[in-house]
Amino acid sequence: MNEIKRIGRELLHSGRVVDFYEDTMEMPDGHSVKWDFVEHKGAAAVLPVLPDGRILMVRQYRNALERDSLEIPAGSLDYRGEPTLAAARRELAEETGYRAASLELLISVYTTVAFSNEHIDIYLATGLSAGEQEPDEDEYIDVEIHDLDSLCQMIYQRRIEDAKTVAAILAYKNTI
Secondary structure, three states, X not given: OOXXXXXXXXXXXXXXXXXXXXXXXEOOOOOEEEEEEEEEOOXXXXXXXXXXXXXXXXXXXXXXXXXXXXXXXEEEOOOOOOOHHHHHHHHHXXXXXXXXXXXXXXXXXXXXXXOEOOEEEEEEEEEEEOOOOOXXXXXXXXXXXXXXXXXXXXXXXXXXXXXXXXXXXXXXXXXX
């Protein structure tokens, strides 16, 4: 494949979660084009499985969708380079109130490779014990419990469309 290279990058906006850039790219034939690039500091997510096999899920409003979304607990890293295991533990506790005796890496995904470097490590959480939810000030989260088969049905019915959640559920189903 012919080489494409970045010859310029301009920061257009720096946000709380992402930075938005306009990249100038040189194509193999020598002409240049502009590409959008969204830089993300990374994230961690958790698929929390109760002893009976049911799965903890969170329902929260998502501004980009203008509606609620059923997802696995997840969140951005507090800083670039934060260990994802620490972030996964924190997000599980904040969003569900549960703590896990064991967190094991299940799968890693890049969410939207066409324009963003957002990378999420997704952990399988077991040995759960209940506690108090501690959501961020801008989070209003309802915790729900579902069995694996009904979650898979919701994926195929397009009732669960969040990429990290789909990847986590299907990866887990493939491991049991």
